Amino acid sequence: MRGMIMSTESQTFTEKFDLLGCIQCGRCTGGCPVTVRTNLNVRRFVYDAYSEEKLEELAKLAEIWDCTACHTCAVRCPKGLKPLEVLIGLRSMLVDSGKVQSTVRNALESVYLEGNPWEKPKATRYDWMEGLDVKLAKPDTPVENLFFVCCTIAYDPRLQVVAKNMVRLLNKAGADYGFMAEGESCCGSEIHTLGEELLFEEIVGENTAFLNDFQARRVITLSPHCFATYKARYPHLNKPVLHYTQLLAELLQQGNLSWGHDLQKKVVFHDPCYLGKQSGVYDEPRRLLKSIKGVELVEFDRSRERSLCCEGGGGKMWVESESKKERLAETRIKDAHNLGAQIVAVACPFCVLTLEDAMKALGYEEEMRVAEMTELLAELA
Amino acid sequence: MGNVFVLAEHRQGALRDITFEMLRVAPNVAKELGGEVNVLLLGYNAEAMAERIAGYGVKVLVVDDPLFENFNADKYQQALSKLIDTCKPSLVMVGQTAQGVDMAPALAVEKNLPFVSDIIGLTVEDGTLKATRQIYSGKVNAQIAFKPADTYLVTVRESAFEAPDASVAGLVEKIDSPIKEDLDYRKFVEYIEAEVGDVDITQSEILVGIGRGLKEEKNLPVVQELAKAIKADLCGSRAAVDAGWLPHDRQVGTSGKAVKPKLYLALGISGAFQHIAGIKGAKTVVAINKDPEAPIFAVAHYAIVDDLFKIAPKLAEKLKELKG
Amino acid sequence: MKIFVCIKYVPDTSEAVVKVNAEGTAVDSSRFSFDINDADNYAVEESVQIKEKYTGTVTVLSIGPKESEVMIRMAMAKGCDNAVRVEDARIAAFDPLLLAKVLAGAIKGQEFDLVLTGCMAADDGQMATGVALAEELGVAHAAMVKKVEILEGKVKAYRELEGGLMEVVEVALPAVLTIQTGINEPRYAPIRGIREAQKKELKVVGLDDLGVAAGDVDASASRIVVEKLYLPEVVSSAEFIEGEPEQKAEKLASILVKGGLV
Numbered sequence: 031m032r033g034m035i036m037s038t039e040s041q042t043f044t045e046k047f048d049l050l051g052c053i054q055c056g057r058c059t060g061g062c063p064v065t066v067r068t069n070l071n072v073r074r075f076v077y078d079a080y081s082e083e084k085l086e087e088l089a090k091l092a093e094i095w096d097c098t099a100c101h102t103c104a105v106r107c108p109k110g111l112k113p114l115e116v117l118i119g120l121r122s123m124l125v126d127s128g129k130v131q132s133t134v135r136n137a138l139e140s141v142y143l144e145g146n147p148w149e150k151p152k153a154t155r156y157d158w159m160e161g162l163d164v165k166l167a168k169p170d171t172p173v174e175n176l177f178f179v180c181c182t183i184a185y186d187p188r189l190q191v192v193a194k195n196m197v198r199l200l201n202k203a204g205a206d207y208g209f210m211a212e213g214e215s216c217c218g219s220e221i222h223t224l225g226e227e228l229l230f231e232e233i234v235g236e237n238t239a240f241l242n243d244f245q246a247r248r249v250i251t252l253s254p255h256c257f258a259t260y261k262a263r264y265p266h267l268n269k270p271v272l273h274y275t276q277l278l279a280e281l282l283q284q285g286n287l288s289w290g291h292d293l294q295k296k297v298v299f300h301d302p303c304y305l306g307k308q309s310g311v312y313d314e315p316r317r318l319l320k321s322i323k324g325v326e327l328v329e330f331d332r333s334r335e336r337s338l339c340c341e342g343g344g345g346k347m348w349v350e351s352e353s354k355k356e357r358l359a360e361t362r363i364k365d366a367h368n369l370g371a372q373i374v375a376v377a378c379p380f381c382v383l384t385l386e387d388a389m390k391a392l393g394y395e396e397e398m399r400v401a402e403m404t405e406l407l408a409e410l411a
Numbered sequence: 412m413g414n415v416f417v418l419a420e421h422r423q424g425a426l427r428d429i430t431f432e433m434l435r436v437a438p439n440v441a442k443e444l445g446g447e448v449n450v451l452l453l454g455y456n457a458e459a460m461a462e463r464i465a466g467y468g469v470k471v472l473v474v475d476d477p478l479f480e481n482f483n484a485d486k487y488q489q490a491l492s493k494l495i496d497t498c499k500p501s502l503v504m505v506g507q508t509a510q511g512v513d514m515a516p517a518l519a520v521e522k523n524l525p526f527v528s529d530i531i532g533l534t535v536e537d538g539t540l541k542a543t544r545q546i547y548s549g550k551v552n553a554q555i556a557f558k559p560a561d562t563y564l565v566t567v568r569e570s571a572f573e574a575p576d577a578s579v580a581g582l583v584e585k586i587d588s589p590i591k592e593d594l595d596y597r598k599f600v601e602y603i604e605a606e607v608g609d610v611d612i613t614q615s616e617i618l619v620g621i622g623r624g625l626k627e628e629k630n631l632p633v634v635q636e637l638a639k640a641i642k643a644d645l646c647g648s649r650a651a652v653d654a655g656w657l658p659h660d661r662q663v664g665t666s667g668k669a670v671k672p673k674l675y676l677a678l679g680i681s682g683a684f685q686h687i688a689g690i691k692g693a694k695t696v697v698a699i700n701k702d703p704e705a706p707i708f709a710v711a712h713y714a715i716v717d718d719l720f721k722i723a724p725k726l727a728e729k730l731k732e733l734k735g
Numbered sequence: 736m737k738i739f740v741c742i743k744y745v746p747d748t749s750e751a752v753v754k755v756n757a758e759g760t761a762v763d764s765s766r767f768s769f770d771i772n773d774a775d776n777y778a779v780e781e782s783v784q785i786k787e788k789y790t791g792t793v794t795v796l797s798i799g800p801k802e803s804e805v806m807i808r809m810a811m812a813k814g815c816d817n818a819v820r821v822e823d824a825r826i827a828a829f830d831p832l833l834l835a836k837v838l839a840g841a842i843k844g845q846e847f848d849l850v851l852t853g854c855m856a857a858d859d860g861q862m863a864t865g866v867a868l869a870e871e872l873g874v875a876h877a878a879m880v881k882k883v884e885i886l887e888g889k890v891k892a893y894r895e896l897e898g899g900l901m902e903v904v905e906v907a908l909p910a911v912l913t914i915q916t917g918i919n920e921p922r923y924a925p926i927r928g929i930r931e932a933q934k935k936e937l938k939v940v941g942l943d944d945l946g947v948a949a950g951d952v953d954a955s956a957s958r959i960v961v962e963k964l965y966l967p968e969v970v971s972s973a974e975f976i977e978g979e980p981e982q983k984a985e986k987l988a989s990i991l992v993k994g995g996l997v
Contacts, residue, residue: 125923125925126925126927126928127922127925128812128813128922128923128924128925128928129922129923130923132668132669132920132921133665133666133667134923135921135922135923136665136669137665138923139770139809139923139924142926143768143769143770143805144768148665148684148688149688149747149768150750150768151747151751151766151767151768152768153765153766153767153768154751154766185684186684186685187684187706187709188683188684188706226925226926228925228926228927228930229925229926232926346666347665347666347685348665348666349666350649350652350659350662350666350667352659354655357653383683383685387649387650387683390623390650391623391650391653391654422896422900427897481902482902483904484866484876484877484878485875507862508896508897509878509879509894509895509896509897509902510896512854512862512863512866512878512879513866513876513877513878513879513894514866515863515866516831516832516835516861516862516863516864516865516866516867516870517866517867517869517870517876519832519863519867520832520835520867520870520871521870523958524958525958525959526832526863526958526959527959528831528861528862528863529860529861529862541962544860545860545967546762546858546859546860546964547746547748547753547762547858548748548749548857548860549967550748550751550753550966550967551753551755551762551964551965551966551967552964552965552966552967553961553963553964554961554962554963554964554965555959555960555961555962556959556960556962557958557959558957558958558959558960560958569897569995570994570995570996571995573993573995595907596875596906596907597875597877597904597905597906597907598904598905598906599902599903599904600891600903600904600905601903602900602901602902602903603893603900603901603903604899604900604901611917613916613917614895614899614917616897616898617996617997641991641997642997671916673996674991674996674997691749691750692749695994695996697987697991698973708973708975709973710750711973712973712974713973713974713976713987713990714973714974714975714976715975715976715983715987716975717980717983718980721980722980722983722984722987725980725981725984725985726984726987726988728984729984729985729987729988729989730988730991730992730997732988733988733989733992734992734997
């Protein structure tokens with residue numbers, strides 16, 4: 031049975047999201063990337079949500095599902111508020127009423143029943159390991175780097191390569207690591223942003239207990255979404271959490287990793303929102319790319335904390351925007367194309383899906399490629 | 412042993428194919444069981460339908476009565492119940508259709524008949540009647556033996572058997588209606604035709620799915636023509652919807668709809684995991700894509716590696732020919 | 736309205752690799768995910784919607800293992816009031832007519848207006864239990880219902896026929912309706928609701944508690960024997976059609992027509 035965790039029911043919406051702290055400056059909406067596509071005006075929501083009577087009405091507005099939880103609004107807010115959380119709070123109201131669209135329902139139920147949002151059986155989570163020489167972690171055996179594989183990487187055949195390549199790189203570097211072959215379950219990143227607050231609470235409790243049980247020095251995540259979530263929303267986790275680019279940069283610096291080939295290409299790195307503006311990791315992926323002989327690393331105009339969101343987060347894998355306007359991922363790929371980049375390097379599974387899709391939609395397949403960092407590195411190692 | 416009863420299925424004055432499909436297996440089983448095939452037709456003004464069935468070289472027992480103008484599961488059950496008592500057939504075959512499933516299980520309970528539903532095979536081995544049916548979304552076959560009984564009941568999956576060709580003329584025999592009165596606890600009210608233009612792809616039997624491979628909106632007629640030839644509804648991947656080729660409610664996948672057609676024809680769809688998740692309910696998947704590495708082929712039952720523009724028009728043409 | 740809704744805990748095998756043991760007697764289900772049967776999920780939603788409109792109670796009824804309680808709690812989180820789970824190893828679960836007998840044993844002796852259940856279970860695909868249950872209970876029924884209207888003493892049921900045609904029938908109450916998918920939009924069972932549902936009654940009973948004689952519903956009572964399970968020859972690997980474009984199209988057309996797929 032799942033543990034019962036009581037949430038802080040007594041707080042009002044206004045208190046919970048510190049709505050009175052808002053000065054209505056509009057920097058949030060001014061920076062919100064989805065405003066070019068949709069009617070979402072997050073400042074307006076923060077303003078309207080003062081009035082508790084209005085909440086139910088606000089929760090019915092389709093725009094609350096347009097937010098990608100990129101955190102640009104939070105980064106820009108001069109008062110240190112997180113305007114996006116207001117939208118998530120409104121989603122929570124809808125989730126608690128049960129009246130969410132079927133795609134969201136299926137993702138949430140799948141996490142509750144199977145520990146992943148992709149409606150896949152728990153038991154097949156580790157199938158990606160087949161045929162690989164992968165070291166497994168056991169709770170009672172000390173290990174330096176305990177790996178946590180994201181659900182999307184574990185199940186999506188397009189992305190399983192991320193985990194597989196990671197194993198190859200780790201074996202090559204002779205690193206002390208272990209992957210989990212049972213008990214691994216969704217980090218809850220997207221569950222939180224889809225608004226299933228109580229399920230997220232349960233997940234946090236279960237994963238904390240599960241991960242704390244391992245005698246590992248630190249946890250390494252493959253997806254920035256798991257990374258940001260563990261860092262920011264797991265207060266009782268007893269070990270530090272790293273994104274894999276940080277570990278690889280470390281292995282590189284220690285001289286345990288090197289590249290056997292060079293790569294004569296123009297490469298641009300796309301900062302994933304959950305890695306960059308939410309977690310402050312900007313340099314390690316760039317350091318890795320610069321270490322490859324032949325690589326000409328170029329930068330987007332909108333890079334680092336100003337990076338343009340690909341619209342893969344915030345539960346958007348299960349909610350389609352009605353907007354017919356150009357997807358942000360397409361804008362991003364066009365920008366990369368204009369830079370003359372031959373490779374768009376990314377370090378997030380959702381960014382791979384959205385950007386690769388955009389690249390194909392734009393017909394740039396012959397000229398450029400979207401590559402997950404591990405794909406590039408494993409090819410060169 | 413008695414005869415094999417095949418229940419003719421008709422709707423709005425027309426026989427349904429399942430009636431003839433059952434005639435593919437009924438004669439052999441009847442022979443093994445030592446009887447002959449009788450097709451039971453419960454209808455009203457049913458002469459033409461009866462004659463057509465008789466053309467397959469079988470005896471047709473016709474109840475021609477206003478009580479049977481439209482299907483009513485309870486009236487059918489009562490009629491069959493009485494005819495089983497009087498004619499003692501060794502086997503009753505009914506379609507696994509919206510009509511059949513509404514009646515057969517109740518009849519089985521009422522008459523305590525050994526019953527197997529949705530069969531795709533039926534044989535007699537050493538005097539034992541055996542049926543084949545599928546479980547786990549068609550991934551496992553089950554061979555089922557009937558315990559000895561005077562009368563067995565099966566429902567037969569649609570399209571599991573190919574209808575035989577019409578042969579010599581058989582007999583049409585009119586029999587009195589086994590039931591005399593209308594029922595008060597179940598009444599037929601009306602038929603309502605499916606609304607045109609308001610397609611719910613989650614309910615479509617045949618779907619033609621399009622993806623990025625269509626390239627441009629002006630290519631739509633190519634796939635529309637094919638869809639028309641097989642009475643399919645059009646749906647598509649996120650890319651096809653994004654491109655504005657199809658409305659949002661036609662999108663299949665994790666951020667769109669989950670569909671469960673009998674046939675899913677994927678044209679120029681590469682098969683992202685998120686799209687494939689939406690077609691896992693499809694019984695048969697046919698994929699046409701020029702990329703031999705396209706993931707859609709991993710879930711396809713039939714595959715063609717080629718340009719959809721070379722295949723689709725020819726396919727539409729051939730299908731029209733074959734379907735007449 | 737007093738409503739029973741019968742639901743089943745089934746594996747999702749649509750994408751799974753299915754293996755049969757060497758004896759051909761069992762399928763290895765260790766790698767499957769299980770959940771409420773799809774059509775039953777719509778039946779739960781429909782029963783809750785009817786209750787919300789006309790007031791009353793909804794009782795969940797299910798034959799299944801302890802693990803299925805998660806599904807039952809989710810149904811209660813959506814608005815069902817209480818539940819009965821029948822578990823008894825003697826029940827011949829392969830025979831829908833006997834399952835109907837067990838379900839009838841759990842309902843008989845209680846007043847009810849409606850029994851709803853899915854029109855088909857995704858695992859064995861019989862489409863038989865609901866209609867057999869109506870016969871066992873001696874009440875009217877309609878199968879594959881895509882729309883329900885409650886009238887005075889009767890229900891107007893819209894049955895979905897092949898090709899999207901609707902057959903509208905009126906059946907007297909009490910009645911059993913087997914529900915077709917797509918009749919409604921099943922709601923989400925939020926964790927808040929699941930927690931609250933822990934307080935609702937979930938009775939676990941065996942055949943003896945129901946007063947159903949084991950000899951009436953065990954394998955000896957079944958009129959059929961499942962002799963063997965086996966994998967059909969072609970499972971999921973695609974048949975690649977080769978040749979010039981024209982030949983490919985021709986071959987495919989022929990496969991589609993002969994296979995009754997179009």
